[in-house]
Amino acid sequence: xxxxxxxxxxxxxxxxxxxxxxxxxxxxxxxxxxxxxxxxxxxxxxxxxxxxxxxxxxxxxxxxxxxxxxxxxxxxxxxxxxxxxxxxxxxxxxxxxxxxxxxxxxxxxxxxxxxxxxxxxxxxxxxxxxxxxxxxxxxxxxxxxxxxxxxxxxxxxxxxxxxxxxxxxxxxxxxxxxxxxxxxxxxxxxxxxxxxxxxxxxxxxxxxxxxxxxxxxxxxxxxxxxxxxxxxxxxxxxxxxxxxxxxxxxxxxxxxxxxxxxxx
Amino acid sequence: xxxxxxxxxxxxxxxxxxxxxxxxxxxxxxxxxxxxxxxxxxxxxxxxxxxxxxxxxxxxxxxxxxxxxxxxxxxxxxxxxxxxxxxxxxxxxxxxxxxxxxxxxxxxxxxxxxxxxxxxxxxxxxxxxxxxxxxxxxxxxxxxxxxxxxxxxxxxxxxxxxxxxxxxxxxxxxxxxxxxxxxxxxxxxxxxxxxxxxxxxxxxxxxxxxxxxxxxxxxxxxxxxxxxxxxxxxxxxxxxxxxxxxxxxxxxxxxxxxxxxxxxxxxxxxxxxxxxxxxxxxxxxxxxxxxxxxxxxxxxxxxxxxxxxxxxxxxxxxxxxxxxxxxxxxxxxxxxxxxxxxxxxxxxxxxxxxxxxxxxxxxxxxxxxxxxxxxxxxxxxxxxxxxxxxxxxxxxxxxxxxxxxxxxxxxxxxxxxxxxxxxxxxxxxxxxxxxxxxxxxxxxxxxxxxxxxx
Numbered sequence: 064x065x066x067x068x069x070x071x072x073x074x075x076x077x078x079x080x081x082x083x084x085x086x087x088x089x090x091x092x093x094x095x096x097x098x099x100x101x102x103x104x105x106x107x108x109x110x111x112x113x114x115x116x117x118x119x120x121x122x123x124x125x126x127x128x129x130x131x132x133x134x135x136x137x138x139x140x141x142x143x144x145x146x147x148x149x150x151x152x153x154x155x156x157x158x159x160x161x162x163x164x165x166x167x168x169x170x171x172x173x174x175x176x177x178x179x180x181x182x183x184x185x186x187x188x189x190x191x192x193x194x195x196x197x198x199x200x201x202x203x204x205x206x207x208x209x210x211x212x213x214x215x216x217x218x219x220x221x222x223x224x225x226x227x228x229x230x231x232x233x234x235x236x237x238x239x240x241x242x243x244x245x246x247x248x249x250x251x252x253x254x255x256x257x258x259x260x261x262x263x264x265x266x267x268x269x270x271x272x273x274x275x276x277x278x279x280x281x282x283x284x285x286x287x288x289x290x291x292x293x294x295x296x297x298x299x300x301x302x303x304x305x306x307x308x309x310x311x312x313x314x315x316x317x318x319x320x321x322x323x324x325x326x327x
Numbered sequence: 328x329x330x331x332x333x334x335x336x337x338x339x340x341x342x343x344x345x346x347x348x349x350x351x352x353x354x355x356x357x358x359x360x361x362x363x364x365x366x367x368x369x370x371x372x373x374x375x376x377x378x379x380x381x382x383x384x385x386x387x388x389x390x391x392x393x394x395x396x397x398x399x400x401x402x403x404x405x406x407x408x409x410x411x412x413x414x415x416x417x418x419x420x421x422x423x424x425x426x427x428x429x430x431x432x433x434x435x436x437x438x439x440x441x442x443x444x445x446x447x448x449x450x451x452x453x454x455x456x457x458x459x460x461x462x463x464x465x466x467x468x469x470x471x472x473x474x475x476x477x478x479x480x481x482x483x484x485x486x487x488x489x490x491x492x493x494x495x496x497x498x499x500x501x502x503x504x505x506x507x508x509x510x511x512x513x514x515x516x517x518x519x520x521x522x523x524x525x526x527x528x529x530x531x532x533x534x535x536x537x538x539x540x541x542x543x544x545x546x547x548x549x550x551x552x553x554x555x556x557x558x559x560x561x562x563x564x565x566x567x568x569x570x571x572x573x574x575x576x577x578x579x580x581x582x583x584x585x586x587x588x589x590x591x592x593x594x595x596x597x598x599x600x601x602x603x604x605x606x607x608x609x610x611x612x613x614x615x616x617x618x619x620x621x622x623x624x625x626x627x628x629x630x631x632x633x634x635x636x637x638x639x640x641x642x643x644x645x646x647x648x649x650x651x652x653x654x655x656x657x658x659x660x661x662x663x664x665x666x667x668x669x670x671x672x673x674x675x676x677x678x679x680x681x682x683x684x685x686x687x688x689x690x691x692x693x694x695x696x697x698x699x700x701x702x703x704x705x706x707x708x709x710x711x712x713x714x715x716x717x718x719x720x721x722x723x724x725x726x727x728x729x730x731x732x733x734x735x736x737x738x739x740x741x742x743x744x745x746x747x748x749x750x751x752x753x754x755x756x757x758x759x760x761x762x763x764x765x766x767x768x769x770x771x772x773x774x775x776x777x778x779x780x781x
Contacts, residue, residue, distance in 0.1 A: 174681040176688025230356035284338040286374045295377025
């Protein structure tokens with residue numbers, strides 16, 4: 064650690080928001096210390112360390128945000144992307160990374176041999192990679208002219224999907240439901256919004272089922288039996304994605320109920 | 328015949344075409360049209376054979392008037408025949424694309440009457456898709472040898488990537504197995520595409536709205552293992568194609584015996600998947616690692632070692648090149664170290680501007696050191712010492728000895744050699760030896776052989 068700070072045995076508690084995290088960073092500077100842990104409210108109450116509550120102050124957060132801006136896009140992106148991770152240690156990793164960058168300047172982002180930088184890099188890379196896999200494997204279904212999809216990601220990847228799908232489907236309305244975190248990304252002609260959402264009932268539209276059957280038939284026709292290699296398939300397309308991909312599910316059961324409503 | 332059945336037949340006929348990439352062009356979406364392209368390419372599904380599905384890969388028609396002996400769609404073969412209409416094809420593409428099933432369309436076709444007639448129909452389908460349905464996604468179109476150059480030009484203005492299949496690695500093989508095709512007819516469109524694509528790029532750099540001709544370039548593919556060409560011959564051919572026709576990709580397809588013919592290998596022949604893998608490894612060495620075909624193989628040693636990847640083979644033949652100092656070596660030298668690829672090399676270059684790199688730093692950077700550690704120095708010191716046998720053990724490619732459970736039925740738990748295992752492992756297992764034992768036996772043999780060579 065090239066900068067002056069005591070590693071304390073104190074844990075910071077904050078409200079889990081990004082401005083809240085920036086305030087933790089502010090506090091770490093003000094008190095010239097590095098916390099032993101940074102805890103969001105949903106993380107275990109039990110801790111070996113004593114804790115301090117860090118209130119979220121928009122003025123302090125804005126000051127830190129301006130500081131990060133001066134460090135350039137790479138550092139900012141890495142912290143913003145890393146913050147979407149569900150790793151329980153992410154806050155501490157990013158805090159240590161940010162402190163190092165403030166000390167050493169924007170070039171610190173390239174010091175991949177440093178443990179703090181390497182950890183932050185790995186965090187951001189894991190989130191980015193997962194987002195890319197969802198760009199590949201999301202399956203939309205059409206309902207009343209709107210496209211809907213369900214995903215079960217490990218990290219909060221929705222903000223990383225917006226740009227790709229808005230550019231790709233410029234005239235469509237769509238909804239992507241993150242079932243793990245109970246969040247939905249909704250894109251309408253009026254704009255993009257993130258909503259809290261409880262559940263999403265899959266469509267039962269017959270025309271939509273036909274499209275899915277057609278796709279499954281195409282998919283099944285593509286396999287070359289002499290080259291079968293399920294291990295290779297799972298490497299590229301891990302099994303956790305299969306539940307939301309229509310071609311990997313058994314043949315869809317014909318609909319019985321009346322068309323369900325979206326649980327918005 | 329309903330659309331689903333047509334789709335099934337025409338996808339099944341197209342599945343032996345290897346190229347399913349959607350790379351090479353970056354194009355953002357536009358209001359009023361559907362779709363975008365990403366230069367790196369995006370896969371959308373993976374089939375149980377581990378191949379990616381990126382594009383809606385279909386034939387326009389499989390009613391062929393040619394009689395190439397290696398092909399399922401040849402005239403004399405008894406298969407169900409089908410032909411799309413342009414509108415069916417466009418609606419399928421749009422429907423799949425909106426649901427994020429695919430990245431675009433891969434359109435190939437059997438020869439319907441004549442190459443010109445076939446290409447005209449393909450152009451009509453693509454025109455409807457691009458102009459009426461305003462499709463802005465990726466299109467890969469196959470050029471049929473013998474097509475009029477003016478039609479090839481029209482096709483190139485609608486598609487992102489064009490490809491002409493070179494089919495077999497030599498003219499003699501082509502004459503033997505595909506008597507309707509000739510080498511000159513294959514290379515002519517290739518030359519035309521290369522020239523027009525380069526011209527279009529020059530025009531685009533001056534006029535932003537100049538029409539783009541095949542902006543993602545062209546690719547080709549060839550079947551390996553059906554004819555007796557050596558790996559050296561294939562690599563030299565590949566190198567020539569990259570240099571002369573500035574191809575983006577050359578694909579290799581291990582020959583699958585689907586047709587009984589006295590000119591072809593027997594139906595029981597196993598597809599040479601490990602050889603295909605080695606050729607792809609060498610192909611990457613040509614494109615991203617600054618190797619040349621002459622460095623990898625020679626007349627005296629014309630085939631790749633099944634147990635070693637081509638880069639390790641080169642490293643063992645050139646011990647004088649090593650060790651490479653990670654803190655000072657140029658990128659080209661780093662790329663020659665077994666285990667270091669373009670990603671690791673890039674990270675090393677950027678990290679070493681900030682700090683000195685030792686073994687611990689390299690590990691954190693994410694460099695895979697299993698093989699690399701024997702070929703590098705960090706600040707002048709060698710990070711690892713091994714006996715010749717240990718080094719040889721680290722260099723052997725585990726893929727060649729892969730054994731695992733590949734369930735083909737529910738009660739099938741016996742370990743079998745994996746598809747890409749070395750032919751010798753398959754042979755021993757085929758003779759009744761237990762798969763793991765066979766793989767171990769072959770590995771020990773390869774290990775002692777390699778240790779002696781070093």
